[in-house]
Amino acid sequence: MPPILVTVQEAIGSDGAIPCRILSDSGRSDLLYLSFSPVRFVYLKRITNAALDAAALAVKIALGLIGIMALWLGVMKVAEEAGIIAIIARAVRPITTRLFSDIPDDHPAIGAMIMNISANMLGLGNAATPFGLKAMEELNKLNKHAGTATNAMVTFLALNTSCVTLVPATAIAVRAASGSSDPAVIIGTTFLTSLVATVFAVIFAKVFQRLSVFRVREKEAA
Amino acid sequence: MSILREIVTIISVLAIPGLILFFLVYGQFKRIRVYEAMVEGGKEGFTIAVKIIPYLVAMLVGIAIFRASGAMDFLITGLQPLTDLIGFPAEAMPMALMRPLSGSGSLGIMSEILKTYGPDSFIGVLTSTLMGSTETTFYVLAVYFGAVNVRNTRHALPTGLLADFASFLAALFFVKLLFF
Numbered sequence: 226m227p228p229i230l231v232t233v234q235e236a237i238g239s240d241g242a243i244p245c246r247i248l249s250d251s252g253r254s255d256l257l258y259l260s261f262s263p264v265r266f267v268y269l270k271r272i273t274n275a276a277l278d279a280a281a282l283a284v285k286i287a288l289g290l291i292g293i294m295a296l297w298l299g300v301m302k303v304a305e306e307a308g309i310i311a312i313i314a315r316a317v318r319p320i321t322t323r324l325f326s327d328i329p330d331d332h333p334a335i336g337a338m339i340m341n342i343s344a345n346m347l348g349l350g351n352a353a354t355p356f357g358l359k360a361m362e363e364l365n366k367l368n369k370h371a372g373t374a375t376n377a378m379v380t381f382l383a384l385n386t387s388c389v390t391l392v393p394a395t396a397i398a399v400r401a402a403s404g405s406s407d408p409a410v411i412i413g414t415t416f417l418t419s420l421v422a423t424v425f426a427v428i429f430a431k432v433f434q435r436l437s438v439f440r441v442r443e444k445e446a447a
Numbered sequence: 448m449s450i451l452r453e454i455v456t457i458i459s460v461l462a463i464p465g466l467i468l469f470f471l472v473y474g475q476f477k478r479i480r481v482y483e484a485m486v487e488g489g490k491e492g493f494t495i496a497v498k499i500i501p502y503l504v505a506m507l508v509g510i511a512i513f514r515a516s517g518a519m520d521f522l523i524t525g526l527q528p529l530t531d532l533i534g535f536p537a538e539a540m541p542m543a544l545m546r547p548l549s550g551s552g553s554l555g556i557m558s559e560i561l562k563t564y565g566p567d568s569f570i571g572v573l574t575s576t577l578m579g580s581t582e583t584t585f586y587v588l589a590v591y592f593g594a595v596n597v598r599n600t601r602h603a604l605p606t607g608l609l610a611d612f613a614s615f616l617a618a619l620f621f622v623k624l625l626f627f
Contacts, residue, residue, distance in 0.1 A: 268516060275515035276508045283503035287496050294492030300467055302488025303474040303481055345582070347459040352466075357587075358495050358594040365595040373599040374592065382591055382603055386582040387610040392459045393579025399557055400575055405566035409452055414572065414621045415579035422581060422614030429609050433602035441601070 235271075236264035290354065297355035301337070310336030324384075324427065325377045327367070334363030338381055345385060348394035357385060370441055376434045383426035390419040495594050502593030506585055510548045519544060535619055538563075538570045542577050547584040547611045554578070569627045576618040581611050 226234075234243055248258040304310050314321070314335035321328070321335050328334055337360035344353035360381060368375050393415045400408035433439050474481045513519055523540050530540055542560060545553040557578045564570040584607040592600055 271515040272512050275511035279507040279511035280504050283507045284500055287500045287503055290499075291493050291496040294496055295489035296492075298492050298495075299485035299487075299489035300470050303479060303484045304470045305488075306479045306484050307470070307474040307477040309470065309473060344462075347462050349459065349462055352463060354590070355492070357591055361591050361595045362491075362495075365597070368595075372597060374597050374601045374603055378592075378595075378597070379601060379603045379606060382587060383606045383610060385591070386584045386587050386607045387614060388582060390580055391455050393575075394459065395554065396557070396575045396579035399554065399578070400561065400566045400571075403558060403561040403566045405561075405571075407567070409456075410567075410626075411572060411575045411579055412452055412455070414576040414618065414625055417621045418576055418580040418614050418618040421617035422610050425613035426606060426610035429606040430602065433606055436602070439602040 232267055233261055233264050236267045293351050294355045294358070297352055298359060301340070301356065301359055305333060305336070310340075313339050324380055327375070328364070328377055332363065332367070334360050334367070334377075337363055338384075342384060342388060345388040346391045348390065348392035350395075353385075373441055376430075379434065380427065380430045383430040384423060387422035387426035388419060389423050390415050498596070499590050499593035502589045506589035507549075510552075510585065513548070514552065533616070533619075535615065536570055536573065539573050539577065542574045543615050546577055546581060547608060550583040550586060553583070569622065572626055573618060573622045576622055577615065580618060581614045584608060584611055 230243065234240075237243065243261065245262075246260040248260050250256045250258070301310070310333060311331060314331060314333075317335070317339055318330055321338075322330060325335070325338075337356050341353050341356035341360055344350075344356060361378065364375060364378050364381065365371075367377070391412075393411060396411060396415070397408045400411070471481055471485075474484065519541075523544060526540065526544075527537055530537065535543070538560065542553060542556050545556050557574050560574045561571050566572075566575070584604075588600060588603055588607060592598075592603070
């Protein structure tokens with residue numbers, strides 16, 4: 226179907242048929258015209274639909290998280306009580322003391338952040354989020370200004386969003402589905418790209434936290 | 448290289464069942480009340496998930512309007528002289544712009560681009576690398592900060608977006624260097 230008709234279909238909210246009038250040229254019997262009634266406010270209608278759909282989608286995403294969150298936070302609690310999280314935190318202490326200078330070495334936030342970042346590296350998005358949110362909660366316990374991000378939070382999120390990727394699972398799946406001769410060929414470029422991005426993310430986070438625009442304002446925080 | 452790839456793939460498949468098994472067995476070994484601890488920890492899942500809803504609504508609605516209104520296409524056209532200057536292909540621009548905004552949106556754009564230009568073309572490999580190498584910055588910020596009710600995010604957004612920009616340039620560089 227020509228794009229213009231798709232737009233008309235969308236604007237009148239029909240999935241299939243588009244009503245039209247058939248006109249005939251009075252002089253000629255072998256010619257017929259199709260006349261569509263004009264459509265208006267195409268973009269505004271799109272915006273309305275998009276906004277309402279997005280609001281519904283947000284709830285769907287959040288509710289979908291409940292089960293996964295409950296599972297991983299439960300497993301995490303077991304690991305915490307058994308002392309596994311503390312062991313992991315101790316193992317990566319040389320790195321974390323430099324990245325997160327304002328967090329005590331043995332703080333539970335460290336273990337949760339490590340779990341989150343490891344899960345991200347392996348492309349396990351579902352498992353990463355619960356660990357990450359747990360890490361944010363732990364970081365927030367050290368926050369002196371509720372409602373305002375701490376330096377550690379921003380550094381953690383910078384690491385998280387740019388995260389070094391060993392297995393870009395989703396991208397490989399889409400490539401395979403679209404008939405690539407070697408779907409996994411992007412592992413190399415993805416790894417190098419994300420490595421560079423991570424280095425820059427940490428540098429940006431560390432530089433920006435010193436700028437006066439981003440400093441914590443006492444009265445706003447109070 | 449292919450052996451390494453195999454190892455990495457096996458690790459990522461084993462990770463979730465292995466992790467659950469290891470944690471629970473180790474907990475049992477350490478004489479932790481495993482079931483009680485799991486249920487206790489899991490309780491928080493509901494509160495956290497519900498807490499992020501308003502943050503997620505605000506972010507997703509804003510992005511949806513940005514896309515549906517045509518503002519994004521407008522921005523892509525406006526940025527073209529700049530991207531031409533650094534040699535970033537115009538065909539991959541929708542992906543670069545969508546990646547930080549929406550995970551499902553960029554997935555859609557990626558499938559579209561792979562269909563049009565082929566998954567093993569320069570544009571295809573570049574787009575796949577962009578998809579794989581960064582997270583959806585806006586989504587992560589909304590969800591993670593939402594979970595702890597942080598509204599003043601300070602330097603988080605500029606840091607995330609500049610890191611994304613760095614990763615676009617790095618992707619362009621490495622894809623050209625290694626393949627084309």
